[in-house]
Amino acid sequence: MNASSVHAPPPAQDAGPDHVLVLNSGSSSLKYQLIDMTTGARPATGLVERIGEETSRVVHTPAAGRGSRRERSGRVADHHAALRTVARELSADGVGLDSPRLAAIGHRVVHGGQVFTEPAVVDEGVLAEIERLVPLAPLHNPANLAGIRTAMDLRPDLPQVAVFDTAFHTTIPQAAARYAIDVDTADAHRVRRYGFHGTSHAYVSRATARLLGKDPADVNVIVLHLGNGASAAAVRGGCCVETSMGLTPLEGLVMGTRSGDVDPAVVFHLMRVGGMSADEVDELLNTRSGLLGLCGENDMREIQRRRAEGDQQAGLAFDIYAHRLRKYIGAYYAVLGRLDALAFTAGVGENSAQVREAAVAGLDGLGLAVDAERNTAPGGGARLVSPPGARVAVAVVPTDEEMEIANQTYTLVKP
Ligand code: ADP
DSSP states (O other): OOOOOOOOOOOOOSOOSOEEEEEEEOSSEEEEEEEETTTOOOSEEEEEESTTSTTOEEEEEEOTTSOOOEEEESOOOSHHHHHHHHHHHHHHTTOOTTOTTEEEEEEEESOOTTTOSSOEEOOHHHHHHHHHTGGGSTTHHHHHHHHHHHHHHHOTTSOEEEEETTGGGGGSOHHHHSOSSOHHHHHHTTOSOOOSOHHHHHHHHHHHHHHTTSOGGGOEEEEEEESSSEEEEEEETTEEEEESOOSSTTSSSOOSSOOOSOOTHHHHHHHHTSOOOHHHHHHHHHHSOHHHHHHSOOOHHHHHHHHHTTOHHHHHHHHHHHHHHHHHHHHHHHHHSSOOEEEEEHHHHHHOHHHHHHHHTTOGGGTOOOOHHHHHSOOOSOEEOSOTTOSSEEEEOOOOHHHHHHHHHHHHHOO
């Protein structure tokens, strides 16, 4: 490892345990944020990527005024080594894994099934349950478990809290959560709609209510989380009642590389007539479809650029993406009955005025429209982009999944 400059900040003193470390462990990456729960400040953020490869990379970014960004490269063998590296970086910034100021570690866990309706302080029973859910999230839950186990090894005395991507959706009623297939078969294999991006939908739906100056309990919101993965959620009075991702994150909206909704018979057709295996169709629908499959590009910025130059393939990909959004907005409006706000979030939702405009185009009859000037005005925070006095507020609300995980974690463990 080649270290660039190492900065020694002033050591934290005397305060109680008021920091939460948020860990998001992927199969080959570990992202982290240290959050001061008294101020909401983030003393440090960072990531370790390409874990297990020769070319692993560590990027550690202390908060402004606390030192400079540090980047190292070289092999980080596994999650254990990755977290030890993170611990060293954090120690150099004053609140290391061994710091008395650390109240807990909050872990993002993708699949909590129907069991975890709330975050959980990790014990052997919780670990066993997350393990039992591995068949439902074969790529994600094992990586999340590796992160938790590693953190427990390094700080066995510290509370570890699992915060589940699915938990916010466990309030979805049966009528929306069940697929119309044979009940015994579905139950035997735990087939139902679980939904994902739950921490983001929870955070954004509440932040939207705040933006409107209302209590979340009084507000009905449709949240469109449009990142590389994308999902919609209908939230009534703070509770999720419908979401677009299902048994897996493949269902619903058109995404960067995922198809979203297709007739399930497309799968049989490709297997029987196209000679593809189940794994090949899985790979096609998850990694070579969506915007990428439609026009060879999954970055919305590039698609918009090509579309502006008259590229028809990019134009069609954009239209298919926007059409699916309008369909879901209309459907979720009907599910909610009354709609107070439509909130756009994540990389595309927060940054693409064109997508926001196209998503509500023609929906004036539903009280939905964007104001051209507000929609295109630069600005980073939560803001309204609907015309003044609009019947339904259209908002841009930056998501903050790490803060949501930290809040949920701290609520469980704070002294
Ligand atoms: P992830 O699901 O990987 O967390 P993000 O929420 O970071 O994704 O969103 C990533 C996507 O955001 C990129 O693929 C890109 O298409 C889109 N994006 C980022 N900035 C802009 C922008 N200025 N205009 C349009 N799209 C953008």
